[in-house]
Amino acid sequence: MNVIGSRPDGWWRDRHSAMVRLVDALERWAAGDGDDVTVVLEQPPRPPITSSVVEVAHAKRPGPNSADHEIVRRVRAAPDPSVVRVVTSDGVLSEQVRAAGASVYPSARFRAELDDAG
Numbered sequence: 001m002n003v004i005g006s007r008p009d010g011w012w013r014d015r016h017s018a019m020v021r022l023v024d025a026l027e028r029w030a031a032g033d034g035d036d037v038t039v040v041l042e043q044p045p046r047p048p049i050t051s052s053v054v055e056v057a058h059a060k061r062p063g064p065n066s067a068d069h070e071i072v073r074r075v076r077a078a079p080d081p082s083v084v085r086v087v088t089s090d091g092v093l094s095e096q097v098r099a100a101g102a103s104v105y106p107s108a109r110f111r112a113e114l115d116d117a118g
Contacts (some may be wrong), residue, residue, distance in 0.1 A: 001042065002088045003114070019045055027053040029117040038074070042067045068093045075100040086094070092095040 004011050005017045010020035019041060022047050027059045038055040042062070049056050057067030057074075068090060075081050081101030088094055089107040097104060 006107040006111045025114040
């Protein structure tokens with residue numbers, strides 16, 4: 001939601017459509033960049049969002065910062081966390097993923113990249 005929320009474009013009126021738009025933008029970006037991309041959502045989207053290019057994941061349990069906890073879990077479980085880049089504007093999440101060995105990229109800057117790729 002950090003990337004979605006980096007622009008006040010009314011996304012909060014229809015969260016599901018905002019998530020679909022994000023996955024679509026990530027697909028276009030990944031096609032040009034070639035990186036593996038995972039988007040971690042707070043909860044399973046209803047209806048489900050699927051992609052053949054982007055892994056659409058969600059937090060295992062609902063609750064405050066649930067997606068952040070899932071992101072940290074995934075970074076810690078990565079065979080080589082140093083190749084993982086987490087896109088976020090959350091200071092606490094940034095600290096946690098850096099401590100686990102990943103790098104952080106600001107949400108607003110990444111959103112601009114997505115827009116340029118689209």
